[in-house]
Amino acid sequence: MNKIFDLINDFFAFLAPITDAVWDFPTNIEWYSGIPVLGQFSFPVILLIGVGIYFTIRTRFIQRQSFVPAIKIMLARQPSKQGISAIGSFMLGLAMRAGPGNIVGITGAISIGGPGALFWMWVAAFFGMASAFTESVLAQLFKEKKGDEFVGGLPFYGKRILGNKRFVGLFLSFVFIIYALFNIPAQTFNVFSAIGAIAQASTGEQYSHQSTLYYVIAVILVVVCAFIIFGGIRRVVAYSDVLVPIKAVIFVGMSIIIILINFPLIPYFFHEVVVGAFLPHAIFGGTIGTALAQGVKRGLMSNEAGQGTITMAAAVANNRHPCEQGLVQSFGVFFDTMVICTMTGFIVVMAHVWTGSVDGVMWESVRASKIMLYLSSVEALVPSSISTVVEIIMCACYGLFAFTTLLGMISFAEISANFISKKQSFILGIRTLGSLVFVPFGILTILAGLELGNLWYISDLMNIIMVYLNIPLLLLGLPFVLKALEHYRKTKAAPFDSKQYGFVTDCWNGKENSK
Template identity: 50%
Template sequence: METILNVITAVCGKIQVVSDLFWDFPTNFDWYANIPILGNFSLAIILLIGSGIYFSIRLRFIQVRKFKRGIEVLKTSKAKTGISPLASFFLSTAMRVGPGNILGVTGAVSVGGPGALLWMWISAFFGMSTAFVESTLSQIFKERKDDEYVGGMAFYGRRLLKNSAIVGVVLSLMYIIYALLCFPAQGFNTVSAMGQIASIISGTELPTTHAIYWIGFVVVIIATVSVSFGGTKKISKVTDVLVPIMAIVYVLTVLILIVINFNRIPWFFYAVFTEAFKPEAVFGGAFGIALMQGVKRGLMSNEAGQGTITMPAAASDANHPCDQGCVQAIGVFLDTIVICTLTGFVVIMGRVWLTDAAAAWFELGKLPKYLASAAELTPGTAFNAVVTLLISLCFGLFAFTCLLGFMSFSEICANRISRSKAFINVIRVLDIIVICFGMLTSIVGMDLGALWDLSDFANILIAYCNIPLLYIGFKYVKKAQLHYEKEDNTPFTSDVVGIEVNVWDEKAKE
């Protein structure tokens, strides 16, 4: 078994090298890195933040102007076909609000310093407009399958590139591969959280070989199989329940910590804003490190620009494509500006790196780092155990809902390749196998860092595929936006965007 783990770790290490190349290029060349200011910005950062800035300007900061409208759309909880805008929001939030909201933020701060959080905020603000564009595109080009809507990056990619079937297949395969690369980390996190909860309840640190981990393994597989084989509608029913619960519990838990430590709030903002441009030496001492960590972990969390949230956006029975664009912009806000900021409060306000335990803290894994920071905010109190339990519970739910989201979107992409039930089931089984692998790596004691490298690579790879499509399709989004803001109650049809959109033409006749 040790030999197998070593091989897997070695493979992940090779993938990390490629991933870092994609993320860092061309800052890994001295001639570029030595350019003042610009040398801190990699192509990935320029592409992601730059696109958000471009879309924000072209759409006149629609993420701000139509924020209230997005909230109003969320009040729609019923749908004639597909799922409601609210259900779509919960399904996409199940993907966005994942372990990365804890692990990603903790990792970004521990490597790039408190200033990394500011770059998360900035990338998220502009990312809201990117999310608007990709979600509106997915609505414009969605298709109907029985009593559901299917769509997303693979669907609008095919339509935008001369209606090429091969493009749709390639993009669908890209997403399926993306999901397969991300599944192991989510499986790992789900079982790890269950083990953490069991350890807290028993009062003893349980080894990963303990029976509770195997029980957790079986429970997660049974739950995942029973839900995922019911299709997108069944998955959305589960996320409709779990997402509000985990979000509310997590937010309330952290808010209590903030209230208890309100005297540290001024220092939190001071640290974030001052160290965004001048991190302490203990964190690497480079502006570029804080910038890269903030953008990289922000992307992993809110997924703006990746095209991964376009599937639930397309599934919504929206009244206008831009309605769903506004909703998904709010999703980015909730994920990063709210959830990630709360995580940042705990890690930064904990200030463990300023205590005698600093050296030991830096050696810990991301989740133990976060729990240690939370413990620093409730020193010597019984409340610490309660906080640790609630955070572990939320962490496990974050990971499980992510699994469901990935499976749902894999199925949608599989539909782009073939509508055959046999083929769809093959993809489902393949997903389950990879999830099992991820959970087994937790049980045998593999380091999560290796699996995290897979997710990093998958994130940037899928973003490089999606961003160019957003520029190609932006003219249709702009036409849709102009029609949307006229507010003349005319239906959205092919005539509005100048390209055939059968679903909307049929909807206009209803």
């Protein structure tokens, strides 16, 4: 068993320099890094923000329509029993977006890039809303029917955009399945971390990774995960419709209470975030590039705009117009970053643990562990009499974030796999891989004693690979999106007929896609 653990550790350690090199390119090249200002910005940062700005301009600031209309769309009656409702699709997407990255990712961004990283995360999210709109409309336009369900997403619109060549979709589907499955270990780790922290806070005892508690958690997690996943997408949506609102309301509500308790510190928060965005503290490297890179990097891990992953949730929805799901998922980026991630940012920055000025808390001792840094920040902001209760509640939210993301990863892999084959035996194979192979593999990483930082290397690497595959497709597919958007604005969401705009789709033929 120890040899297996050693192999797991070696595998993730091997990925670390590769991931850093990909994300830092070309700032890791001497001549480029010497360029004033520009030399601080890596290509992934330039690409994500640049494309978001471009889509914002071409869609004439679609962000303006991503609030009230999106909420109305989610509250409207579903056109038919076919597919998933707009709000069900939103919750499925938010199950992925509102994950542990909203806590440890944002905490990590601040711990490395300073409070200013949160400002750049807001900027990236604002422009990312246009990217999310574009990819979600493409997912709706080129979705396909499967019985009483819809399937679609990156592989499906990738195939259509690149000349209707099946091998393109097969490649994209395969890569996405690898992406989703290899992100599962990190989410498994987060579930264990949350439950372990709850147990420690409740009993005052620290449990080892190979204690009886961890083995019990392992068995329960595998059984529950398999039960939900083998029930298909509808069962996953049924659970996400319940779990996602619960975790979001409790986390945001508790965060607001903590912020109100520390109301006088709110001006301090905004000062540190805005000033730190342009004049970072020396402790964080003192460069704008560090804050900006961390904001974009962790923002992508959280809201996933432009990555192509949420397109699976967008495709399964039954909407009256393809642009409706674009608005819904664009709103999802706003809610995830501007609301949930900002709540984490408020707590970490307001606690100013990172300044080293909090009694009894040593910055360097907690900086390596992002969840420890977050919990130390929470503890510093609440009265000692309720700190244990608050810590348990926030850890429970953290665990729910991880669990729903885990379900989302496997479900999205299943939706993507439908491009390869819609046969039930093949889909069951994907469900088995996710819940009975990769979840146990994630458990092995826990028993191996891996730190979350090691697991993040594969997540970061797969995230940027998905971006590099998806962004060119979005640029090529933008004309389809603009045609649908023109129709939506002109007719106020009348039935869309793609043939009138020079292209053919399976579901949008002038009648409501539910018929």
